[in-house]
Amino acid sequence: MSSLAGDLRRALKSDELFLVYQPKVSLTTSRWTGVEALLRWRHPERGLVPPNHFIPIAEASGMMRPLTERVIDMALDRWGEWNRRSCEIGIAINLSAKDIEPDFPDRFEQACLARAVSPGMITFELTETATHDVTDLLDIATRLRLKGPRLSIDDFGTGYSSVVQLHRLPFCELKIDRLFVSEVETSPEARTIVRAIVNLAHALDLTVVAEGPETPGEVEFLTDIGCDQAQGYYFSRPVEGAALLDVWRTRSLFPDAPAGEIGHAVSVSA
């Protein structure tokens, strides 16, 4: 076991792990449609370790189950706190392949019941790679969906078997990988791909979310082609849970907010 894996095992019992939340925004109304919970690890010596670094370690050392339990507990607790303060906003949680176990739907339902959170407020994001090679995937995903949460396919376009998974699994939402979004201003091919993915998603009745727009030009293109939502630094960086309510209140997420009102990165960064 690498020392980082040992440290992560210890971190599971400490407060070094925490969530930040990044808003998803409707490109038609400019209103928030939800937030994605993103895990952070503040290592006592190394500082912030990125999730792309420590999630694979957790997967390889059998720690995904407790890690995801921790993430779900933290997200549901935060949802309860926001809700008590009149902010009822859905939270998306990332899952890895190792999470998709036969008892996951029941465990998730129990966690929601224990905190009186409606499972419909939660979306689970699965990458194409995570959905690959999971035994009984269709059965587990179908039972999970019946408990109430929405299912979203994350990083679409960069994995494999993507279209097969779209067809087989009960997804509600598709997130276009940032790789394509970041090139729409410079590459005609990227524009063609993003437009085709939006059309494909709509033909399958899926909500489509563009990941990672950073510039006005990217947002304008996405809006023009009918992409439903976006989640990127252009609108907001991920924000710590305690600070999110302030952002939510001050950055106008009310029904009458004029389009484009949420246009600048917030000062709180991940």
Ligand code: C2E
């Ligand atoms: P993801 O689920 O695709 O999350 C989106 C990532 O894009 C986040 O990186 C977010 O901070 C980043 N991002 C959003 N907008 C922009 C933008 O405009 N520009 C740029 N450059 N980046 C943007 P983050 O938080 O580092 O997470 C990386 C990945 O780690 C996530 O990708 C997800 O696959 C994984 N991850 C994060 N938290 C969890 C978790 O709780 N459980 C699991 N299993 N995986 C997680």
Ligand code: MG
């Ligand atoms: Mg995600």
Ligand code: MG
């Ligand atoms: Mg993604």
